[in-house]
Amino acid sequence: MGKELTILTDSDLVQEIKIGNRKAFSEIVKRHQKSLLRMSLRFVRDLDMAEDVVQESFIKAYEKLNAFEGRSTFKSWLFQIAVNTAKNKLRERKRLTTDIDSIQLAVGAVAETSLVHSALSQEIQEEIDKLPTKQRTALILRVYEDLSFKEIADIMECPYDTAKANYRHALIKLKDSFEKRSDLNMSESFGGFFSEVANYVEVE
Amino acid sequence: MNPRSLPTDLRITEKTLRRLDITEPEPQIPEAEDYYQRLHDRIMAQVEDREIKPPPSPSPALSPKDLLKRHWRNGLYLVTMCALVAVIGVRNIKSINSQISENHAVAKFKNEDQLIGLIKESPDVLDNTVLSVYSSNDVLNNKLYSKIDLTKELIESL
Numbered sequence: 001m002g003k004e005l006t007i008l009t010d011s012d013l014v015q016e017i018k019i020g021n022r023k024a025f026s027e028i029v030k031r032h033q034k035s036l037l038r039m040s041l042r043f044v045r046d047l048d049m050a051e052d053v054v055q056e057s058f059i060k061a062y063e064k065l066n067a068f069e070g071r072s073t074f075k076s077w078l079f080q081i082a083v084n085t086a087k088n089k090l091r092e093r094k095r096l097t098t099d100i101d102s103i104q105l106a107v108g109a110v111a112e113t114s115l116v117h118s119a120l121s122q123e124i125q126e127e128i129d130k131l132p133t134k135q136r137t138a139l140i141l142r143v144y145e146d147l148s149f150k151e152i153a154d155i156m157e158c159p160y161d162t163a164k165a166n167y168r169h170a171l172i173k174l175k176d177s178f179e180k181r182s183d184l185n186m187s188e189s190f191g192g193f194f195s196e197v198a199n200y201v202e203v204e
Numbered sequence: 205m206n207p208r209s210l211p212t213d214l215r216i217t218e219k220t221l222r223r224l225d226i227t228e229p230e231p232q233i234p235e236a237e238d239y240y241q242r243l244h245d246r247i248m249a250q251v252e253d254r255e256i257k258p259p260p261s262p263s264p265a266l267s268p269k270d271l272l273k274r275h276w277r278n279g280l281y282l283v284t285m286c287a288l289v290a291v292i293g294v295r296n297i298k299s300i301n302s303q304i305s306e307n308h309a310v311a312k313f314k315n316e317d318q319l320i321g322l323i324k325e326s327p328d329v330l331d332n333t334v335l336s337v338y339s340s341n342d343v344l345n346n347k348l349y350s351k352i353d354l355t356k357e358l359i360e361s362l
Contacts, residue, residue: 018256025251029244037243038233047234051243058247059254066259124221143221168214175217 010074017065029058032075035145036082042140043086044093045125053089057082072154079145080155083137127177128170134158135170142167 005013005027016024033054040053060081061068068077128136137156141147147155153163210218234240 022248022251026244026248029247030240033240033243033247034233041233054243055247055250059250062251063254063257065256067257139221143218168210171210171214171217174221175213178217178220 011070014065014068014070014074017062025062028074032078033058035075036078039079039140039145040082040086042144043083043136044089045129049089049093050086053082053086056085060085073151076147076151076154079141079147079151080157083141083155087133124174127174131170131173135166135173138163138166139170139174 005016005024008016008024008027010028010031013024013028017028036054036057037050040050040057041047044050044053057078061078064081068074072080128139131139134156138152141152141155142149149160149163149167152167153160156163156166158166
């Protein structure tokens, strides 16, 4: 019990929790709560709801710890629980609300470029929200959580190639949406952001 | 996936998303340490009342339905179903064929019986029958000959 928990791996901590060391679970919570909150917030787009997702996910993980077989990393397993919890919360919210209110833009004294990017962020977020759940999940985990496809496949409980295909399809749909905006000459109004990124990629 | 394996247009899309997230991270998550300490404490308070559930009992053998569902997940469900239908179809066709050949054998036997009866009664009928493919010699050479209770009189009459 007197072990320095911070130096233990997740797997070691899991073993400690199983033998009744709750401090080990506290260490697990400290390690993963922030990334779990960020990921949950990407899904539910509401901080209070994301907090609920995080809490529920940790409690479920604790109760079902014996079901964790170590076939994936503990983080992947935890994210898998959180993704499913977030999806359930979204379904619940869809049932309860008919009108999904959009996120308010912070106006105030924000610089013009920032405003442009905020507007663009929101536009893109709306496009991401339109994606089918599997594609959205793959996209969020890959782009924003920077997870490997192996981890994404573990979290989504699907084969590796399926995770890749979902990600690719998500990108294709977003690309089409970007192109539509470009056709409408919106990229100019967004300060040429897309062409800027295109140049940046080419230079790389 | 190596990002380089993506076509350029998709790489641009990927970069756009990543870059946009760096320049304008959305949604914003709290950064204050206090916030995470409170969240941690809330979680631990709830965990205090909980117990780790016993390990799940080993799952029973998969039912055929579950197996099919697995195939479905891997996109093989249709292949399996088609193969199953094909096997059942072939077996049915086989049984239909054997039924038909059995029926033919019976019909043939009946016809031959009738034919022998006919020959017994009036041997020249068969030779004079225009449509018949048999002649009385055929019948005599046929292996059914052994089964016919040919009496001496009948042989003589033929």
